[in-house]
Amino acid sequence: MTATIDSIVSHVRQWPGVETAPHRFGGTEFLVADKEIGHVHDVGIVDLAITKRVRDSLVADGLADPHHVLPDSAWVTYRVRSDADERDAIRLLRLAYLWRVLALRRRGVDVDPTFAPEDELACLDFPSDLDALVRTTFSDSLDGRASV
Template sequence: MFSFVVKRVGFLKDIPLLAILFDSLMRFWMFIAKPELLNWIDDLEENVKGMPGTTIGIHKYGGTAFNYLGKEFAHVHSNGLMDILLNKELKKSLMMEGKIKDHHVFKNSGWISFYLHNKQDVAYACYLLKKAYDRAR
């Protein structure tokens, strides 16, 4: 459903608060359908809080934004989709492993997308967040 919304009605994100409302509805659905996902997102937040200079806030298009000195380096949507900013060389290298994908919107950038499907994905997500944090520093 998320991909459909982004591709077909993505223009709606420009309506104030609509993307945040949509993400909140996804979060509520995950609370019912896959509550462990919310725990995994909490684990990611705790991991990022331990990185000096970071803050956590609401992402402008819904989800949780991870910032270093006020600049975003990653965010996670309530359906478990993480978007992480890396450099293009690292992105290319990691894509060869097959665990990450091009960003769902910004294909020709350093942004990547990674889905949290299970508890084991949290460790890899933390690895990616550390790489993005190191790049941001």
Template sequence: MTTTDSDITTEVGSWPGVTVGPHRFAGTEFSLDGREFGHLHAGWQVDVPFTRRLRDALVAEGAAAEHHLYPESGWVTYYLDSEAGSAGAVRLLRLSYLARVAALRRRADPPGELEGVDVAAELARLDPSDAVRTAFGLDPVEG
């Protein structure tokens, strides 16, 4: 694993409730409550699932590319080509994680370790575009 892989895996693996394991098509998978929210392919690429609306906003603003194999899906691909690439990958994985946390909270019994995750505050720290805020169901002005 490269330093970038290790940095990404260490960061993402430290988030509440995250499970890190091997991905079925090689690489490292990140899951929350048994559902994948992204995976890393050995130092060169990160694939991340979103709702189609959120994926469209991220692709339109250049934060990610359409998935390299399934461009019509909600998945995006992000290529790691520098240290800035590592930060961009972690940001996308965090957005996917927060979307999953929000979805779990809509259930009757979200995992207890997620109680301390403030989705709105975390999104504000990521400073998303109005289109991304809207795709998350937030008012673009209020956040």
């Protein structure tokens, strides 16, 4: 499992604005503008932060589980059981990254000037109900009202 987790870390750390640090409970955390978007544990656990409504939809759609320690929080857990799970782990971390980058843009901070939210959402290829929820949740930034 370590090789798959290492590959996920290698991939995510290349995104603009992402910094990595040791996670306090082991593994590697991903930070954007000093705020954690998620972390990975070598045993194959990926935890990420998102809005509560999006979290509920991810769980309902079977795309993630409630957080393994804080099940009532806005955090979710994705379990990497094989190399085939790497793509979905990265996709979920990308969603957390998208949420953070758009929140920063609303505050006038742009960590990635080439970032195109609409294109990103299409590439994530979520089920239509989750895609609609994400677009609604992030609508202030997606409709041009964000400060860029």
